[in-house]
Amino acid sequence: MSPHLIGLIIAFFIAFVAHTALLFVALWAMIKMQSMEYTFPRLLGCAALAGGLDMIPFVGHPVAVVTLYFGIWKMTRASMFPDAAFTVAVAYALMFAFNMLVLTALMPDIHPNFRTPGAYGTSGDRTMDTNMMNSLLEETIQPAGTNQATPSKAAKLAAKDLIIKGVTSNGENSSVSIKSGTKNYFVALNKVSLIQTDDGVLSVRLTALGDKTLTLDIGGEPVTLPVP
Numbered sequence: 001m002s003p004h005l006i007g008l009i010i011a012f013f014i015a016f017v018a019h020t021a022l023l024f025v026a027l028w029a030m031i032k033m034q035s036m037e038y039t040f041p042r043l044l045g046c047a048a049l050a051g052g053l054d055m056i057p058f059v060g061h062p063v064a065v066v067t068l069y070f071g072i073w074k075m076t077r078a079s080m081f082p083d084a085a086f087t088v089a090v091a092y093a094l095m096f097a098f099n100m101l102v103l104t105a106l107m108p109d110i111h112p113n114f115r116t117p118g119a120y121g122t123s124g125d126r127t128m129d130t131n132m133m134n135s136l137l138e139e140t141i142q143p144a145g146t147n148q149a150t151p152s153k154a155a156k157l158a159a160k161d162l163i164i165k166g167v168t169s170n171g172e173n174s175s176v177s178i179k180s181g182t183k184n185y186f187v188a189l190n191k192v193s194l195i196q197t198d199d200g201v202l203s204v205r206l207t208a209l210g211d212k213t214l215t216l217d218i219g220g221e222p223v224t225l226p227v228p
Helices: 003-033 040-054 060-076 080-106 130-141 153-161
Strands: 162-168 175-180 183-188 192-197 200-209 213-218 221-226
Touching: 003 040, 003 060, 003 080, 040 060, 060 080, 162 200, 162 213, 175 192, 175 200, 183 192, 183 200
Parallel strands: none
Antiparallel strands: 162 175, 175 183, 192 200, 200 213, 213 221
């Protein structure tokens, strides 16, 4: 058995155990609050069966809800509606709320500071004109004391494909919002992000953020851009 397959099995097992445990706790809390009849093995079996069915793509969740509904009804001997239906619905709602709480806690601060409309041009367009970007790049990326006006390959890619939409200045949690094509990407300070462009996938990292300029590491080349 390959290491990749073993790792996949372990990951699915951990997800199954976590899902079953959360569902069991939510069901137990709802049953205790309503003073329903239950047994620990049966309640654990209902939670495990629903947790396993929930992991089946597409049709798994509806089947898990129906199976858990009938399982709780048979175990508690309560009315099908509203007692059993209410117990299952609130248990899944508690699980959803817990998952959202965990995801919110794990997400970094990524609130972009968008520039106001009309910052560039008279039309109020938020995107920078490509010619303007090329002009600014020629002024910012060339070393002092040289007359080199040809942007590097990374700078040309930045001018052609990448549009700075906004920045978040928050110390070590600073980030920049970049648009490429129809998608927006958040690039955090000193963290590599992969951005899809017309020329392929670029590795982009925010290395410095000042009041007027920011520096991106694009494919290993530093490029200085104006802060919008």
